[in-house]
Amino acid sequence: MGPGFAKWxxxxxxxxxxxxxxxxxxxxxxxxxxxxxxxxxxxxxxxHQMGCQSSISGNTGVLHMLETxxxxxxxxxxxPHAPYMVLMDAGFFNSSIMLRMKNSTRIAGVAVVIPNSxxxxxxxxxxxxxxxxxxxxxxxxxxxxxxxxxxxxxxLGNGLSFEDFKFPIFSLKDDNQTGVIRKCVSDHNMGVxxxxxxxxxxxxxxxxxxxAVTSTATxxxxxxxxxxxxxxxxxxxxxxxDYNVWAPLRPINSTEKGHKANESVVVAATRLDGRTFFxxxxxxxxxxxAGFVTLLAASQALKLTARQAPPPRNxxxxxxxxxxxxxxxxxxxxxxxxxxxxxxxxxxxxxxxxIGQVGLRRGSELWLHTDPVSRxxxxxxxxxxxxxxxxxTSVAAALSLSLAEPNATQPLPPSSFQxxxxxRQIPGVVLADHQSAFNNRYYESVYDNAAYLNVTYPxxxxxxxxxxxxxxxxxxxxxxxxxxxxxxxxxxxxxxSQLDNITADPNIVTQLLYGFLIQSNNSYFRSLTNPEDKSxxxxxxxxxxxxxxxxxxxxxxxTRMVQYLLANYIGNPTSLNQxxxxxxxxxxxxxxxxxxxxxxxxxxxxxxSPFCVRSTVRRTHAISPAFxxxxxxxxxxxxxxxxxxxxxxxxIFLVASHELEMLTLGxxxxxxxxxxxxxxxVSTKADLIFAPAxxxxxxxx
Amino acid sequence: xxxxxxFGCAFIxxxxxxxxxxxxxxxxxxxxxxxxxxxxxxxxxxxxxxLVWFIAVKASNAExxxxxxxxxxxxxxxxxxxxxxFRYAYYRILRKANEGLAAISDDDSSTISVQxxxxxxxxxxxxxxxxxxxxNILSDSLGPGTVGIFGDSQYYFITSAFMTLALTxxxxxxxxxxxxxxxxxxxxVIGVVVTLHLVVSCLSLLNPLYSGSLPPxxxxxxxxxxxxxxxxxxxxxxxxxxxxxxMSDVNSS
Numbered sequence: 020m021g022p023g024f025a026k027w028x029x030x031x032x033x034x035x036x037x038x039x040x041x042x043x044x045x046x047x048x049x050x051x052x053x054x055x056x057x058x059x060x061x062x063x064x065x066x067h068q069m070g071c072q073s074s075i076s077g078n079t080g081v082l083h084m085l086e087t088x089x090x091x092x093x094x095x096x097x098x099p100h101a102p103y104m105v106l107m108d109a110g111f112f113n114s115s116i117m118l119r120m121k122n123s124t125r126i127a128g129v130a131v132v133i134p135n136s137x138x139x140x141x142x143x144x145x146x147x148x149x150x151x152x153x154x155x156x157x158x159x160x161x162x163x164x165x166x167x168x169x170x171x172x173x174x175l176g177n178g179l180s181f182e183d184f185k186f187p188i189f190s191l192k193d194d195n196q197t198g199v200i201r202k203c204v205s206d207h208n209m210g211v212x213x214x215x216x217x218x219x220x221x222x223x224x225x226x227x228x229x230x231a232v233t234s235t236a237t238x239x240x241x242x243x244x245x246x247x248x249x250x251x252x253x254x255x256x257x258x259x260x261d262y263n264v265w266a267p268l269r270p271i272n273s274t275e276k277g278h279k280a281n282e283s284v285v286v287a288a289t290r291l292d293g294r295t296f297f298x299x300x301x302x303x304x305x306x307x308x309a310g311f312v313t314l315l316a317a318s319q320a321l322k323l324t325a326r327q328a329p330p331p332r333n334x335x336x337x338x339x340x341x342x343x344x345x346x347x348x349x350x351x352x353x354x355x356x357x358x359x360x361x362x363x364x365x366x367x368x369x370x371x372x373x374i375g376q377v378g379l380r381r382g383s384e385l386w387l388h389t390d391p392v393s394r395x396x397x398x399x400x401x402x403x404x405x406x407x408x409x410x411x412t413s414v415a416a417a418l419s420l421s422l423a424e425p426n427a428t429q430p431l432p433p434s435s436f437q438x439x440x441x442x443r444q445i446p447g448v449v450l451a452d453h454q455s456a457f458n459n460r461y462y463e464s465v466y467d468n469a470a471y472l473n474v475t476y477p478x479x480x481x482x483x484x485x486x487x488x489x490x491x492x493x494x495x496x497x498x499x500x501x502x503x504x505x506x507x508x509x510x511x512x513x514x515x516s517q518l519d520n521i522t523a524d525p526n527i528v529t530q531l532l533y534g535f536l537i538q539s540n541n542s543y544f545r546s547l548t549n550p551e552d553k554s555x556x557x558x559x560x561x562x563x564x565x566x567x568x569x570x571x572x573x574x575x576x577x578t579r580m581v582q583y584l585l586a587n588y589i590g591n592p593t594s595l596n597q598x599x600x601x602x603x604x605x606x607x608x609x610x611x612x613x614x615x616x617x618x619x620x621x622x623x624x625x626x627x628s629p630f631c632v633r634s635t636v637r638r639t640h641a642i643s644p645a646f647x648x649x650x651x652x653x654x655x656x657x658x659x660x661x662x663x664x665x666x667x668x669x670x671i672f673l674v675a676s677h678e679l680e681m682l683t684l685g686x687x688x689x690x691x692x693x694x695x696x697x698x699x700x701v702s703t704k705a706d707l708i709f710a711p712a713x714x715x716x717x718x719x720x
Numbered sequence: 721x722x723x724x725x726x727f728g729c730a731f732i733x734x735x736x737x738x739x740x741x742x743x744x745x746x747x748x749x750x751x752x753x754x755x756x757x758x759x760x761x762x763x764x765x766x767x768x769x770x771l772v773w774f775i776a777v778k779a780s781n782a783e784x785x786x787x788x789x790x791x792x793x794x795x796x797x798x799x800x801x802x803x804x805x806f807r808y809a810y811y812r813i814l815r816k817a818n819e820g821l822a823a824i825s826d827d828d829s830s831t832i833s834v835q836x837x838x839x840x841x842x843x844x845x846x847x848x849x850x851x852x853x854x855x856n857i858l859s860d861s862l863g864p865g866t867v868g869i870f871g872d873s874q875y876y877f878i879t880s881a882f883m884t885l886a887l888t889x890x891x892x893x894x895x896x897x898x899x900x901x902x903x904x905x906x907x908x909v910i911g912v913v914v915t916l917h918l919v920v921s922c923l924s925l926l927n928p929l930y931s932g933s934l935p936p937x938x939x940x941x942x943x944x945x946x947x948x949x950x951x952x953x954x955x956x957x958x959x960x961x962x963x964x965x966x967m968s969d970v971n972s973s
Binding site (some may be wrong): 048050203218683687697704707708 | 728742777856857863865952
């Protein structure tokens with residue numbers, strides 16, 4: 020408190036003088052700002068806080084490179100310069116080392132250099148049983164299957180994402196700046212022949228102070244207090260959430276909510292989000308993208324046949340957001356259905372087909388996961404499930420795909436379908452590439468990226484050539500998409516004879532994979548989106564962490580992208596002009612109650628040919644019902660919130676030795692005292708020193 | 721612990737100026753006024769020279785490094801000349817205002833001699849220029865970092881503080897010598913002051929060799945101190961007189 024406060028006073032006092040000089044060159048001589056960093060931030064749920072934070076003025080420590088076990092010993096026990104800022108390669112970023120550091124007081128922070136590909140043995144910072152407490156299995160529903168008793172889904176999960184670290188952890192990309200840090204460390208912090216290095220030493224400062232503490236219940240209470248009593252309220256945490264994207268194949272009137280007579284809907288569901296240990300990086304190739312790309316391709320494959328020979332039942336394509344955080348999106352949709360706040364209610368849901376992780380099939384079979392409890396309890400459900408399984412197996416046989424069912428007592432993997440089952444016994448299947456434990460060795464980690472999904476291109480291709488290059492992954496996913504589309508058509512009551520007309524196009528799948536894994540700013544995505552929506556497309560891989568809405572109206576890029584693509588795939592172009600596209604009321608055949616309208620760029624060669632797409636695609640809030648109900652300690656619904664912060668910043672610099680600092684202070688005091696003494700002496704004797712004829716002056720000493 | 725560096729550097733840079741202010745200025749309101757006005761005149765000169773510098777930089781090609789270097793040298797020289805012009809202007813005004821100053825003081829005893837005015841005005845110049853050269857550095861000395869990540873000397877802060885100390889005192893001595901030169905119309909004195917000021921300022925162009933410019937500056941400072949001492953009316957005899965007095969005090973006690 021003492022020195023910090025004094026420092027604050029001094030800083031404020033000289034603030035006006037500092038402002039006089041713009042572009043402070045002294046600061047540039049001292050600090051190297053690190054721009055390419057991503058911090059780990061604090062997340063909270065009903066009971067815990069987790070993640071990382073620094074002190075309010077940043078954590079500073081001497082950098083030490085963690086390369087061997089002896090380095091660990093220096094950092095944690097013997098090194099003289101504690102607290103240390105640990106610079107490590109991703110290989111050391113595992114639970115045993117991180118938990119030892121967590122319990123040490125000698126750690127100021129950690130910077131992890133993240134390479135492009137993960138360790139061979141796998142790495143998952145998630146826990147072993149994802150969404151353990153908010154799935155369907157509990158003491159009252161299949162108690163023997165609760166808490167992953169039956170199957171450990173994520174065997175490699177080390178739970179780091181759920182630890183609460185008292186120091187900041189930043190990730191660095193392996194690039195030039197990492198080289199600068201390494202050079203600084205090797206120049207200054209490496210003692211000759213293993214001796215203790217001499218000052219000045221290279222140090223790092225990390226700022227990631229978090230405003231929220233303890234739990235969602237606590238931080239939401241503080242938000243309320245701020246909102247009620249403060250003139251300029253400062254929110255300390257925000258609920259995670261975004262929007263679900265969904266579209267019925269045949270339009271359903273949106274003016275009336277709740278149960279629809281004569282409507283029977285097959286729900287085709289998948290998830291739109293993932294997460295990692297670090298805040299805003301979640302490429303989720305296998306965990307997220309493979310699933311929703313498959314469903315998008317399936318919707319595109321279904322469109323023509325569904326128009327020419329419409330099946331008796333409707334199909335609802337649903338893309339759920341926030342599923343990584345205790346099923347935010349699906350629990351909200353089910354909640355809305357239960358409260359007659361959605362187009363249909365649960366009675367209207369005929370069955371559910373969910374696409375799980377399907378990208379790592381690698382030639383072997385796909386697995387059809389079903390819920391043993393509802394099948395055992397309810398014979399009608401069992402019959403419907405059997406029928407769905409039979410449909411899918413017959414479709415697969417025609418595609419020469421092999422499908423298999425896991426052990427009949429195995430529970431469902433973590434899936435949105437579980438949230439439907441919590442409310443009603445609905446027949447359904449989860450399609451995935453794993454029999455029991457995930458094939459995904461990098462579940463919810465930064466290494467679950469394009470390279471892991473084998474979406475790689477020959478090195479001599481330009482971006483536009485890469486876009487249309489059909490990868491093996493795209494071919495494999497197109498097969499899965501065909502399977503999904505045909506199964507949905509059969510499940511909706513369509514005719515067997517039409518099945519051959521439904522085939523997903525590998526060319527489309529490969530462009531989708533490129534857009535969602537490499538960069539969304541490509542000619543294909545440009546042609547399917549609104550050209551005026553400048554912020555939509557980016558020249559890097561989109562991130563799928565659900566995050567919090569920055570303002571009330573912001574929607575995640577990936578959500579909007581999926582919305583545009585789905586609209587193009589199942590909707591139809593119209594002749595409306597741009598202004599009519601925004602408000603088509605009054606035009607013959609158009610209705611805002613049945614359809615939504617999107618203006619897209621279109622493509623005629625490389626020239627834009629914009630038009631208005633009419634589709635049934637809509638999006639609804641994916642904010643957990645717990646926040647609607649203000650049950651911040653809810654056991655039923657997701658209660659995840661993200662803390663707010665003021666400053667995320669990382670910089671490196673040199674620190675001087677204590678001796679030099681004390682020497683400076685000592686010299687300063689000596690100069691001050693000496694000059695006081697000499698001046699006093701001279702000024703008292705001034706009359707004598709300077710000639711009496713000229714009156715006294717006190718010129719110097 | 722970089723608070724230690726902050727206070728250390730602050731004491732080094734401003735300790736002597738502080739002591740001079742406390743024991744020789746603060747008691748007399750007239751001297752305080754002259755000191756503040758002197759500081760203000762130095763500020764005016766800086767304002768003008770920075771205006772010219774700003775226009776020159778904006779009007780020139782920023783990529784041309786040799787041109788920018790040339791502009792920097794031009795800026796230093798121009799600023800020094802302008803400071804000396806303002807010193808002369810301040811001298812003229814003080815001479816003119818001397819009678820007025822005498823009038824506003826209550827009793828005749830506190831009227832001020834030209835030597836005193838010269839010293840106080842010089843200290844005003846010195847304090848303000850010292851503050852401007854040091855404040856930025858002081859604010860960064862709070863840390864947590866220290867200079868050196870790009871290979872600069874780690875003694876940057878302490879050498880800067882000593883440089884500021886020298887600059888403050890030099891301005892004081894220059895003030896004394898300059899005013900005496902004006903008073904006695906010895907224009908070569910003024911020429912020497914301007915030249916030395918130019919030399920000291922141009923030594924900073926040797927940066928980043930911070931400690932390299934310290935010894936010559938301190939040599940100049942000592943020489944100027946001796947000169948100022950004599951021009952303020954000091955003499956060798958007065959010092960020996962003082963020493964002998966002290967000796968006799970010691971002997972008698």
